[in-house]
Amino acid sequence: MTATREQVTEVLARIALPDGGDLISRDLIRALSVDGGVVRFVIEAATPDQARALAPVQAAAEAALKTLPGITSVQAVMTAHGPAPKAPPQVIRSSGGAEPPPSLKIGGHPTPQPGGPQKLSGIDRIIAIGSGKGGVGKSTVSSNLAVALARQGRRVGLLDADIYGPSQARMMGVTKRPSSIDGKIIEPLQAHGVTMMSMGLLLKEGEAVVWRGPMLMGALQQLLTQVAWGQLDVLLVDLPPGTGDVQLSLAQRAHLTGAILVSTPQDVALLDAMKALDMFVKLKTPVLGLIENMSSYICPNCGHEAHIFGHGGVAAEAERLGLPFLGELPLALEVRQSGDSGTPIAAGEGPHAEAYARLAHRLIAGGMA
Numbered sequence: 617m618t619a620t621r622e623q624v625t626e627v628l629a630r631i632a633l634p635d636g637g638d639l640i641s642r643d644l645i646r647a648l649s650v651d652g653g654v655v656r657f658v659i660e661a662a663t664p665d666q667a668r669a670l671a672p673v674q675a676a677a678e679a680a681l682k683t684l685p686g687i688t689s690v691q692a693v694m695t696a697h698g699p700a701p702k703a704p705p706q707v708i709r710s711s712g713g714a715e716p717p718p719s720l721k722i723g724g725h726p727t728p729q730p731g732g733p734q735k736l737s738g739i740d741r742i743i744a745i746g747s748g749k750g751g752v753g754k755s756t757v758s759s760n761l762a763v764a765l766a767r768q769g770r771r772v773g774l775l776d777a778d779i780y781g782p783s784q785a786r787m788m789g790v791t792k793r794p795s796s797i798d799g800k801i802i803e804p805l806q807a808h809g810v811t812m813m814s815m816g817l818l819l820k821e822g823e824a825v826v827w828r829g830p831m832l833m834g835a836l837q838q839l840l841t842q843v844a845w846g847q848l849d850v851l852l853v854d855l856p857p858g859t860g861d862v863q864l865s866l867a868q869r870a871h872l873t874g875a876i877l878v879s880t881p882q883d884v885a886l887l888d889a890m891k892a893l894d895m896f897v898k899l900k901t902p903v904l905g906l907i908e909n910m911s912s913y914i915c916p917n918c919g920h921e922a923h924i925f926g927h928g929g930v931a932a933e934a935e936r937l938g939l940p941f942l943g944e945l946p947l948a949l950e951v952r953q954s955g956d957s958g959t960p961i962a963a964g965e966g967p968h969a970e971a972y973a974r975l976a977h978r979l980i981a982g983g984m985a
């Protein structure tokens with residue numbers, strides 16, 4: 617029996633901070649997920665100094681969580697806001713693949729951009745895919761929707777901007793590293809008809825990075841403008857969960873067609889989802905609609921349909937808010953297995969692929985993709 621999210625939260629609530637309170641009461645934990653024995657989370661410090669002071673707290677949290685039943689690995693990442701230090705930005709050298717590895721400085725200060733959000737050359741539309749909290753299936757929806765759109769003839773890009781837990785390389789089955797001929801422009805990768813790029817592909821495996829606001833903005837800017845995306849009908853951006861620097865920088869840098877919010881039926885009315893919605897409204901990003909993931913569960917053995925997380929909550933909430941409800945996607949073992957195996961379920965045939973095909977069709981028909 618693997619420890620639950622609640623048990624993990626209880627342990628984190630027992631980890632005291634040097635200046636009082638604990639990791640939970642001080643609201644420092646972001647993007648917590650418990651997935652098959654792997655716990656992932658981000659400790660969001662207010663400043664780089666606080667991040668340094670919290671290093672022993674991070675170690676204590678990791679050690680305490682590893683004692684929980686069924687927890688095999690704990691991946692904690694520290695982030696910090698506030699002014700970045702004068703140190704030069706990191707130089708990331710990717711490796712692998714036949715091409716010469718790119719030498720890319722990622723995470724440097726963004727260059728000033730006059731005139732607010734810009735249209736990116738060659739990219740007709742950009743859709744941000746967000747969620748109130750982690751683990752609701754935002755990355756799964758992004759990869760499957762990208763594949764479903766590509767199958768309907770659209771030129772689709774997928775940018776994994778979930779720096780805290782980049783998962784698109786695994787979900788899309790990409791193992792190659794991106795290459796760059798001149799060390800400036802990155803060649804994206806191709807998978808299942810989709811052009812893709814992930815922050816994760818530029819970091820060394822298992823590398824934990826202290827991302828600061830300005831570094832993040834620089835990195836995101838590079839992924840938007842230094843990747844040879846080519847001509848795209850739509851670029852889907854898989855955001856980190858919640859509300860934060862990546863969401864803010866994306867909306868400030870790029871002219872977004874809109875945002876789609878993914879939620880499970882039980883999470884939609886919760887504060888996290890509402891905060892995420894509110895953020896897009898404040899950023900003046902049109903909310904294109906809500907998607908209910910893990911909507912219903914059809915037993916593969918007997919065909920019985922159960923609503924593990926409730927059902928219809930997202931449609932009702934969308935109606936209450938006057939936002940489009942874009943569709944519901946069932947909870948199914950095959951969906952997770954396909955994601956884990958690197959071939960999104962939307963690439964095949966069957967009811968789940970059809971659900972994504974309908975969603976893609978709806979977006980195309982509405983001129984959104």
Ligand SMILES: Nc1ncnc2c1ncn2[C@@H]1O[C@H](COP(=O)(O)OP(=O)(O)OP(=O)(O)O)[C@@H](O)[C@H]1O
Nearest residue numbers: 750751752753754755756910946947948951952955
């Ligand atoms: N409809 C579904 N049916 C079954 N499993 C699903 C479904 N949607 C997502 N999952 C599984 O749930 C887990 C979390 O999904 P995913 O990584 O897409 O969530 P996320 O919201 O992007 O989380 P995070 O932002 O924390 O990375 C994954 O193991 C994924 O395979």
